[in-house]
Amino acid sequence: MDKNKIIELKNIEMEFDGERVLKGINLDIHDKEFVTLLGPSGCGKTTTLRIVGGFVTPDKGDVFFGGKRVNDVPPYKRPVNTVFQKYALFPHLNVYENVAFGLRLKKVSEPEIARRVGEMLELVDLKGYDKRGVNQLSGGQQQRIAIARALINNPKVLLLDEPLGALDLKLRKEMQIELKKIQQRMEITFIYVTHDQEEALTMSDTVVVMKDGTIQQIGTPQDIYNEPTNAFVADFIGESNILPGIMHRDRLVEFAGNNFECVDGGFDPMEPVDVVIRPEDIKLVPASDEVLNGVVENVQFKGVHYEIIVKAYSDTWVIHSTKAPEVGSVVGITLTPEDIHIMKKSDVKKVNYFKSDYDDAEGSDIEQQI
């Protein structure tokens, strides 16, 4: 057993109004780890976080903190603190009193409180805001207060429930960096819930991809991005082309009317599979008989690259390229074997090229188009 394992979830099941929102969650969380629970809305990520926080008790399964079962321990006795989605600051208290709340409950002496509140406000870059009412602060500032209010209690684990959901893009980027810094400086575990794959990849040590109450994949951001275990993960983490294919034998796959060399194996001969290809891995070349040819249907400028929609064979491809071909022109598509990821057939069929990197600042979840 891992000795720096700090939280364990074992076979967690949860039902709300007859709907199973968690279907057997097994998850180990380690000391000083930045873990992100990532998934579309309704995947059970927030419920998982609330189970760790103690706000809901799982129907089945056990929660362990440092090897001790804590299913029935109420939130106020758990060594974790939470940063809530909409901050949930106390509107009747000023900044100082909001941050001091936890210490006051522990009957910490007044000079000690003053010292630690000062430290915390400095940590979140809000020195001198002590006397402000929390409703006078901007969203970003309120967010920092919520973080300071949680961290002042020296939790072993900080739970963050889509904390940046309500912030605008620029502020969100800044806070991502800042949160990571705080986590490293405080040397504590962060469990972070988000639906934003970019956020998850930027900050995490470990990403837990969830869907429909089950864990799809646990791994480092690189693993998740480069080696997704199934088409859902591939599609949710960044954009992907997911094409139906047939595995002829190890390292040879047929899709889009052609046979391609690949690096995967271990499938049955002639097994139908999903072929996942990242848009940025595809190279566009002049059309020729040597390569797969397609017609350019649409070109959109995305800043760093163009997003090109190509109809080739019977499939629609999303391709990222720094050069823009003309709409209606015929282009050739080339792939290297390493770019072709073969996955067991799953129910994800549609390429989700409508999904923007960021949804609006309301913090609403991305709706997966499955």
Add this chain to the structure above:
Amino acid sequence: MNSKSKYVAVPYLAWMVIFIVVPLALIGVFAFTTTVTCDMEGNMLTDEEIAEYEAYCEEEGIEPEYTERTIFTVQNILDVSKYSSVLINSAWLALIATVICLVIAYPLAYMISRMFYSRQKLALMLVMLPMWMNFLLRTYAWMTLLEKNGLINKFFGLFGIGPFDMINTQGAVVLGMVYNYLPFMILPLYSVMTKIDDRTIEAAQDLGANGLQVIWRVVVPLSMPGVATGITQVFVPSVSTFIISRMLGGGTNMLIGDLIDLQFLGNAYNPNLGAAISLVLMVFIFLCMSITNQLDNEDMEGVLL
């Protein structure tokens, strides 16, 4: 504001002037005036002069003739002090009723506000249901319950206890106030409590607050506006009620409301004194309310300071 929307306010303004400002002014006029008897030249007559004149008329066998004049006086207001014990008694009973209402309503409102939404509606309907019944009927019902031969004494009689004197006591009056005005305490409390975000309460728990600490440090301060409104809505009708004290207090516990009623419709007909008492009561209530509001404001700002 554009010119059209200005006119929208006119009916409301007219309403307020006719039914609020004018009656208030009339009360003021009545409170500070009195009608005096004068001779035919309009000279004010003292009681001795009237007695003298009447004796004279009787001797002469003529009808005494007077005129009347309304004059400004503060005597009515000063006379109110004679009834200060009634005012104090009214305020005392209303205060007790308000405190009891608060004690009953606070936990109830909190529980309702934390229920599932569909159950909240049901619970609120049950709270309001008695209010749909006629006020007099409700109070009459209590009379039959509390009477010497009432249901409650009969019930005790089954066990060989009692009968107790329940009706025509101050306790019965307070009971009537609590029963009739409890919904006015529950509703404002519920409406502020239901606005307290569940996450705020969870945040307090998360930071180490147990059940009582959550109530004391988060729910109570955030519900102070509702407390202030509830206190006002129970205290004001309680302090000026006359039906409850007449029906359940049996006239032995005269309240300020009864006293005013007596000046207008009763034997002691004296609208000037009645208006003066009303005015004093209004000022008294106004003072009480400004204290309540002050408490509320201080609670909200005290922590900001």
